[in-house]
Amino acid sequence: MKEKIYLSSPHMGGSEQTYVKEAFETNWIAPLGPNVGGFEKDLENYLGSGNHVAALSSGTAALHLALILLGVERGDEVICQSMTFSASANPIVYLGATPIFVDSELDTWNICPNHLEEAIKDRIAKGKKPKAIIAVHLYGMPYKVDAVKRISEKYEIPIVEDSAEALGSSYKGKKCGTFGDMSILSFNGNKIITTSGGGALVSKNLKHKEKAIFLATQARDAAPHYQHSEIGYNYRLSNISAGIGRGQMEVLDEHVGLRRNMNQFYHEIFQNRAGVKVFSEPNSDCFSNHWLSCILIDRELCGFSSEVIRLGMNENNIECRPLWKPMHLQPVFKNAPYYGEKVAQKLFEIGLCLPSGSNLKSEEKVKINDVLIHFIDN
Ligand SMILES: *Cc1c(COP(=O)(O)O)cnc(C)c1O
Numbered sequence: 001m002k003e004k005i006y007l008s009s010p011h012m013g014g015s016e017q018t019y020v021k022e023a024f025e026t027n028w029i030a031p032l033g034p035n036v037g038g039f040e041k042d043l044e045n046y047l048g049s050g051n052h053v054a055a056l057s058s059g060t061a062a063l064h065l066a067l068i069l070l071g072v073e074r075g076d077e078v079i080c081q082s083m084t085f086s087a088s089a090n091p092i093v094y095l096g097a098t099p100i101f102v103d104s105e106l107d108t109w110n111i112c113p114n115h116l117e118e119a120i121k122d123r124i125a126k127g128k129k130p131k132a133i134i135a136v137h138l139y140g141m142p143y144k145v146d147a148v149k150r151i152s153e154k155y156e157i158p159i160v161e162d163s164a165e166a167l168g169s170s171y172k173g174k175k176c177g178t179f180g181d182m183s184i185l186s187f188n189g190n191k192i193i194t195t196s197g198g199g200a201l202v203s204k205n206l207k208h209k210e211k212a213i214f215l216a217t218q219a220r221d222a223a224p225h226y227q228h229s230e231i232g233y234n235y236r237l238s239n240i241s242a243g244i245g246r247g248q249m250e251v252l253d254e255h256v257g258l259r260r261n262m263n264q265f266y267h268e269i270f271q272n273r274a275g276v277k278v279f280s281e282p283n284s285d286c287f288s289n290h291w292l293s294c295i296l297i298d299r300e301l302c303g304f305s306s307e308v309i310r311l312g313m314n315e316n317n318i319e320c321r322p323l324w325k326p327m328h329l330q331p332v333f334k335n336a337p338y339y340g341e342k343v344a345q346k347l348f349e350i351g352l353c354l355p356s357g358s359n360l361k362s363e364e365k366v367k368i369n370d371v372l373i374h375f376i377d378n
Pocket residue numbers: 057058059060061084085087088136162164165185186187188198199
């Protein structure tokens with residue numbers, strides 16, 4: 001078995017090609033077409049009534065438009081969970097605003113409500129109320145939705161829910177992607193479903209959807225000629241990509257089940273091994289899609305670090321990766337304010353993401369098991 005085992009690779013269900021073929025047969029190769037509307041409907045049905053979805057070219061584009069719709073401008077401040085992928089924070093900078101980073105909490109690894117409130121109070125005291133709070137469901141694990149919402153309401157600061165990694169997760173029985181004043185999804189190649197590249201903006205407000213689509217299609221005024229009163233973007237999802245998305249929606253729940261099985265698989269490997277902890281749902285409020293399964297390694301108890309495992313797995317052609325490096329520790333954000341302690345930093349130092357795809361074969365799981373046990377027991 002020479003083939004590389006990846007952290008998370010695209011997993012087609014089967015009917016994606018039917019939708020793409022239909023697009024070819026009807027010559028809907030242009031960016032817009034029936035698959036785009038169809039994919040948006042599929043997502044709206046999945047997330048539940050009252051949610052309006054605009055299909056876009058990426059999750060990053062969705063975050064950019066969400067901040068624009070919330071009125072973020074040059075000189076503003078926007079709060080963002082520090083431990084995340086850089087795409088959560090970059091759109092703040094696209095708009096000339098400043099990111100204010102906040103630490104994680106230990107149980108969900110997501111934005112810590114206490115430090116969030118501390119950050120808001122301090123920014124207000126310094127003279128600027130933050131324009132938005134970007135909260136992330138990291139690796140599919142829901143953040144403390146109720147606690148973050150209470151703070152958002154108390155200070156009247158809207159939430160942008162970054163649900164790029166959490167389609168299929170839920171909190172108290174409600175789907176992630178429905179909790180923000182605006183929410184975003186990603187369908188990049190490594191996410192739980194993929195359109196080979198794509199994203200979406202979700203809002204309870206139909207006007208947000210309409211405005212997002214307007215801005216994503218170059219902000220053309222209603223006129224026979226090309227007339228513009230606002231700066232537009234080329235951010236709409238193509239009809240071909242949306243066709244892949246429609247096929248993927250048919251297998252989303254199945255893929256969530258398979259990712260959750262991978263998490264169970266790691267629980268079984270590590271259950272009697274002191275010093276290794278599999279990242280798990282902290283209580284029954286949280287239902288994670290377990291987009292990626294992650295472990296924390298206590299070096300003192302184990303006698304080895306997460307990096308030793310990563311290198312050992314890599315030698316055996318099995319991809320593993322450190323956790324997201326917190327944004328306040330990134331060279332590019334070194335001057336941004338940060339509120340918190342060292343929770344995110346500590347998680348980054350001792351954590352590791354393990355192969356978690358919904359398409360891993362049983363021989364591949366045997367190999368992962370054997371290599372992991374070999375390193376841990378020796
Ligand atoms: C993938 C991801 C994004 C960006 O989505 P793209 O579709 O790749 O632009 C944003 N936030 C998080 C947390 C992500 O994992």
